[in-house]
Amino acid sequence: MARVLRTPEERFQNLPAYEFEPHYVEHLIGYESLRCHYIDLGPKDAEQTYLCLHGQPTWLYLYRHMIPTFLESGARVVAPDFFGFGRSDKPADQGVYTFNFHRNMLLAFLTHLDLTQLTLVCQDWGGILGLTLPMEAPHRFSRLLVMNTALGTGDVPLGDGFLAWRQWCRDNPDLSAGKLLSRACPHLEADEIAAYDAPFPDSEYKAGARAFPELVPEQPDDEGAALSRQARAWLKDEWMGKTFMAIGMRDPVLTPRTMHYLRKNIRNCPEPFEVAEGGHFLQEWGTDVATQAIATWSDES
Numbered sequence: 575m576a577r578v579l580r581t582p583e584e585r586f587q588n589l590p591a592y593e594f595e596p597h598y599v600e601h602l603i604g605y606e607s608l609r610c611h612y613i614d615l616g617p618k619d620a621e622q623t624y625l626c627l628h629g630q631p632t633w634l635y636l637y638r639h640m641i642p643t644f645l646e647s648g649a650r651v652v653a654p655d656f657f658g659f660g661r662s663d664k665p666a667d668q669g670v671y672t673f674n675f676h677r678n679m680l681l682a683f684l685t686h687l688d689l690t691q692l693t694l695v696c697q698d699w700g701g702i703l704g705l706t707l708p709m710e711a712p713h714r715f716s717r718l719l720v721m722n723t724a725l726g727t728g729d730v731p732l733g734d735g736f737l738a739w740r741q742w743c744r745d746n747p748d749l750s751a752g753k754l755l756s757r758a759c760p761h762l763e764a765d766e767i768a769a770y771d772a773p774f775p776d777s778e779y780k781a782g783a784r785a786f787p788e789l790v791p792e793q794p795d796d797e798g799a800a801l802s803r804q805a806r807a808w809l810k811d812e813w814m815g816k817t818f819m820a821i822g823m824r825d826p827v828l829t830p831r832t833m834h835y836l837r838k839n840i841r842n843c844p845e846p847f848e849v850a851e852g853g854h855f856l857q858e859w860g861t862d863v864a865t866q867a868i869a870t871w872s873d874e875s
Contacts, residue, residue: 576667578608579779585772586661590765591638596661602682610683611661615641616650622691622717626653627680629698629723630786631751633660635769636857640695643864649693654683656699658782660773671785673726673798677703684714693717697856698828699786702726706801708815709808718817719867720843721856722828724836725806726791728799735827740787747784748777759858810839816874817843818867822852822859844870 586596594613602610613634616623624644626637634653644651655662656676665671680703692715696704701723708715732740743749752771756762774780791799817840821833830848837843847866852859 576665576670579664579666580609581661581664581773581775581779583661585775589635589769589772590763592635592769594638594641598661599683599686602679602686604682605657605679608657608663608665610654610657610663610679612652612654612683613641614650614652614687616645617648618650620648620650620691622647622693623650623652623689624695624719625684625689625692625704626651626695627697627700627704628653628656628659629700629702631659631749631754631774631780631783632698632770632855633773635660635772636697636855637695637860640857640860640864643861643868647868652687652689654680655773656782658785664773664779664782666778666781668781668785671782671789673703673789673791673796676789677706677798677801680704680707681710684711690714691716693719695719695721697721697723698854699723702790702802705809706798706805708813709805712812716815717871718813718815718840719863720817720819720833720836720840721863722822722825722833722854724828724832725802725839726796726798727802727806728791728794728796729803730835732790732792733827733829733832735825735829736790739827740790743784743787748780749783751783755855755858758853758855762858806839810841813841816871818870819843819846820852820856820863820867821846821848822854822856823848823850824852825854825856827854 600609752767
């Protein structure tokens with residue numbers, strides 16, 4: 575394993591609207607040399623557990639508006655930081671980060687906590703990776719809450735918005751997560767913007783953030799593409815759980831068109847909940863999304 579960086583804990587002090595106790599696991603199968611950060615809130619015997627997966631270049635701070643609503647419903651909430659992000663360890667070598675590196679970490683994490691009755695809450699890479707999990711462990715998942723994401727199947731064009739984003743990341747290797755979030759979410763306060771920069775003291779810590787845009791499968795034989803095609807077929811034909819889809823209508827990267835294509839490939843996915851002002855990082859408008867999802871599922875039960 576290449577040199578591993580660990581963001582100093584003091585960078586995560588006094589974050590606005592975020593007072594969740596950190597948990598760490600250092601012995602995930604296959605990742606014994608890395609420490610993974612996660613939160614685990616609410617009753618362990620809850621009927622539902624919300625598994626919240628973030629994307630790039632964010633961390634689980636992104637879910638701070640949704641978590642209280644989930645907890646108020648009586649549910650448990652579990653959310654990990656991917657390696658390279660948040661409070662999790664960050665290998666300095668960008669080559670460490672691959673599609674399977676991240677996906678296998680999620681499978682090991684689910685096994686470690688033995689999570690079941692899961693509602694997968696996903697956006698961006700949280701969905702690119704997370705939506706491949708239910709077919710692997712169908713006994714663990716009962717619902718999906720899907721926001722501005724896709725499956726990297728390698729047989730569908732990535733779209734001009736994503737290609738422009740990937741090129742921007744290549745041109746800006748020291749990308750500032752805070753500045754990016756401030757542009758995409760203009761309502762953010764200065765201390766919230768700073769919270770997104772907290773995991774990254776300098777450019778060396780950003781190898782994982784630089785890697786993610788390069789890992790989206792573009793060709794049919796790219797790593798993760800065949801697996802994602804299998805997931806698409808499984809979700810379309812075999813998924814038996816409930817789904818709630820929300821779309822940030824102002825997302826230029828994973829657009830409403832992309833989301834409607836994904837909807838067609840999730841069995842019994844109803845019409846999406848559209849957030850007119852919402853952008854790519856829809857969790858920043860997430861209170862309404864979480865409230866609407868819970869209300870919808872309650873009406874269906």
